[in-house]
Amino acid sequence: MSEARPSYHVTPQSEWMNDPQRPFFLGGEWHLYYLYNADFNFSDPTAGGGTEWYHVTSQDMVTWTEHSVVIEKYQPNQNGVYLGDIETGSAVVDTDNTAGFGANAVVAILTQMADGIQQQSLFYSTDNGYTFTPFSGNPVMPNPDPTAKPAFRDPKVIWDSASAEWVMALAEGNKIGFYTSSNLKTWTYISGFFPQVDLGVLECPDLYQLDVDGDVTKRTWVLAMGANGYLYGRTTGTAYWTGDWDGTEFTADNDLPQWMDSGPDFYATVSWADSSLGYASRYAIGWMNNWGYADDLPYYGGWAGQDSLVREISLVTIDGTATLVSVPISSYADIFDTGVSVYGKTITTDPSTASLPEMAGGAYVVYTTVSKNVGDDGDEVRIRIKGDGTFGTTVGYDFVHAQAFFVRDVDGVATESMATAPKQAYDAVRTAPVPLAPSTITLSVYVDWNSVEIFVNNGVAILSGLIYPDSGAETIEMVSGTGQLTLDSFTYAGVSV
Incomplete structure (x- = not known):
């Protein structure tokens, strides 16, 4: 099997990683944290628990420098209670010193869990x-009723300028709770x-x-969350609604959610602002993983897990x-070479x-x-x-069903030893x-050893997933299912840095 580490995705140097934590820009660099488990057991992925926050930084959000664990698991609070x-949680830059730790202090609010009880x-x-100190009053949000709220986790904190207060969105089972x-x-x-759907x-x-x-006159709110689309022919992923936040509650425009990515491995998504982008x-x-089979994948090379491309x-x-x-x-364009291209070819069932x-x-x-042209x-x-x-x-596109x-x-070795359900x-x-059933389709396919991310027609549809190819599996072929299509252009570019 291929054991190469992905070259342009965030991965741990060793052991396990999962949820990314929302980055922020401070001190001339982007700071990203991810959940990390140094006790991950490759022989038995269900054993060896407990995650903590690992710190990486970047100036371009493509090349990341690793640092260390900055918030450790299983540490006691001031009363000696573990x-x-x-x-998962979120970090904010407290510009105006609302918390009293100093202007521009980084404040992280996150879930801690012991004995099955989740608190913030x-x-x-x-x-x-680069280093963090636990607040002496932890937990700042004790679980009000562990029996009624077994799921009480993943705080996402933002500053609501309209109401001049902090707002937290918190996952509470089948609902999202809002706090100020x-x-x-x-x-x-x-x-x-x-949500009005399960x-x-x-x-x-x-x-x-x-x-x-x-359009600045059409500014709207988005509420996104990790969800399971099994009732709708989907896998786990990131569902979202557009709507209105009035400082007190979120009102969705529609009952049914939309999905950020239709692939199987795009979860625990975080988003963040950049002042240069405004609200555009x-x-x-x-x-990039899925709890439906995360414990059954053929991890190799002493590490497990990766993040998606920054989008x-x-x-x-x-x-x-x-x-x-x-x-x-x-910025990803800078890591690929000029590539080689072909134009104006015909696609048939013969590669x-x-x-x-x-x-x-x-x-x-x-x-x-x-394209599917006349003829x-x-x-x-x-x-x-x-x-x-x-x-x-x-990967590809179905012109008949517009998808x-x-x-x-x-794909290779991933399913050889999987149990029935994960397989x-x-x-x-x-x-x-793909909206509007186009007769011409553009695909951007990013392959990084054991992952694929497909962006269709400038991102109106996306599919992201892990793969586990056999060693030496490097060929690429393009064919039709039946009949003939027109290959307008094809460019292949390898990683140059």
Whole structure:
């Protein structure tokens, strides 16, 4: 099997990582934390528990420098009580010193869990997020009733300038609870958002504003969360609603959610603002894994887990609905070489017809545009990546049903030893509807050894997933399902740095 580490995704040097924590910019660099477990047991992934916050920094959000664990698990509070492991939360830069730790102190509020009880604790940093001190009054949000609130987790904190107070979104089972505070230490419950559809146990909420179509007069709120779409033919992922936040409660525009990514491995998503973008767009990143099979994957190389590409997200009106579209941030262009290209070819069921350029390697990007022109009778374009003649992953677009697809049931070694349920979850074909049923489709396919992220027509549809190719599986082929299609262009670019 391939044991190469992804070259342009955040991964741990060793052991396990999961949820990313929302980054912030301070001291001339971006600070990202992720949940890390140094006690991960590769022989038995269900054993060896407890996560903590690991710190990495970057100036371009593409190349990251690793530092160390900054908030440790299983440490006692001031009364000698162990509040448990360190789980997901969020950090803010307290510009106006509302918490009393000093102007520009970094304040992290996060879930701690011990003996199955989830509570919120506060940690603060006065050195730009490189070290943290636990607040003497932890937990700042004790669980009011562990029996009634077994899920009481993942606080996401923002500053609401309209009401001049801090607002927290908290995952509470099948609802999102909203709380407010003037000082980040004392919190008051004000309302709850209950999805009108069954999405399982909710996690990792996110509340923010964006301008629809870049129009400042159409500024709207987005409420996103980790959810399970199993009742709707989906996997776990990031669901969201557009709507209104009035300082007290969130009112959704529609009962049904939309989804940020239709692939199987895009979860625990966080988004963050950049002052240079205003409300026209913001950034987002997710954890590339799925609890349906996370304990059954063939982890190798002494590490487990990775984050997605950093994406720039914006709200665009599609078919009359404000919809999140996502594209990789522009800085990724700097890590690829100039590439090799072909133009004006024909795609058939014979892979030699497309005349793709010769290529090799485990980390690259493919940009391709395919059309179904007058006289073309093909049904779908299939790009077989990381193939070795027997195994491989297939991505592509179905012109008949206007949907992109991602197929990995024969990607290599991932499902060889999986139990039935994880294997079914892993093997399931994932699809993403593409609006307006275009006759020309553009695919940007980012491959990084053991992951694939497909962006369709500038991000109106996205599919992200892990793969586990066999050693030496480096071929790429392009074919049609049936008939003929037109290959307008195909560019392959490898990683150059």
